Amino acid sequence: MSADTNATKATETPPALVAARSSAVVSSQTIIHLLSGGLDSVTMLYDLKAQGHAIHCLLFDYRQRHKQELQWAITHAQRCGVLYTTMELPDLGGLTEQSWIVPNRNAVFLSVAVNVACKAGADTVTIGCNAEDTEYFPDCRKAFLDAMNASVRAAGYEVEICAPYLDWPKWKIGGLAREMGIQANEIWTCYKGGEKPCGECPACQKLQAVMK
Numbered sequence: 675m676s677a678d679t680n681a682t683k684a685t686e687t688p689p690a691l692v693a694a695r696s697s698a699v700v701s702s703q704t705i706i707h708l709l710s711g712g713l714d715s716v717t718m719l720y721d722l723k724a725q726g727h728a729i730h731c732l733l734f735d736y737r738q739r740h741k742q743e744l745q746w747a748i749t750h751a752q753r754c755g756v757l758y759t760t761m762e763l764p765d766l767g768g769l770t771e772q773s774w775i776v777p778n779r780n781a782v783f784l785s786v787a788v789n790v791a792c793k794a795g796a797d798t799v800t801i802g803c804n805a806e807d808t809e810y811f812p813d814c815r816k817a818f819l820d821a822m823n824a825s826v827r828a829a830g831y832e833v834e835i836c837a838p839y840l841d842w843p844k845w846k847i848g849g850l851a852r853e854m855g856i857q858a859n860e861i862w863t864c865y866k867g868g869e870k871p872c873g874e875c876p877a878c879q880k881l882q883a884v885m886k
């Protein structure tokens with residue numbers, strides 16, 4: 675595992691930010707935000723930024739087929755003028771041509787994020803799990819996240835894992851993204867690894883539907 679930390683300053687004009695949504699407000703002042711480059715985590719980044727939090731984004735390069743998502747994640751972190759770290763987990767296994775589910779991926783990502791939070795003095799880790807992830811991704815479910823928080827507390831770490839969009843359907847996240855000026859073509863959600871999003875996989879179709 676290796677990490678490449680990039681202290682960035684905004685190099686481009688950030689999109690217009692909107693006021694915080696009371697239903698998804700996080701109380702922390704310092705956040706480690708898991709940023710993938712997909713709709714949920716990118717929207718949450720702008721949302722948290724609008725709420726005035728100090729944010730450090732954590733990106734994972736696990737040799738995902740859809741590696742373009744990382745470049746978009748970096749672009750959005752730079753636009754928001756926040757710190758970001760790219761962590762390499764080249765041996766994380768499970769992705770196949772048939773499946774995009776990496777077993778226990780969020781447990782790995784969240785555990786690393788708690789470690790980074792402890793190092794950085796942050797008290798909160800945020801993740802973009804939402805109501806429509808829970809069917810296919812067991813490590814996006816409330817019971818799983820509650821158990822992760824229980825394990826963090828049991829170990830004595832004063833860090834809380836928050837999933838502010840856990841009850842949100844995708845259309846609600848898409849609506850907030852549009853309000854914030856996030857463009858559909860600046861999000862990478864496609865499960866396939868082509869030059870451009872395929873437009874046909876479930877993720878592409880859902881993005882098109884919610885960003886209309």
Ligand SMILES: [Zn+2]
Nearest residue numbers: 864872875878
């Ligand atoms: Zn696709």
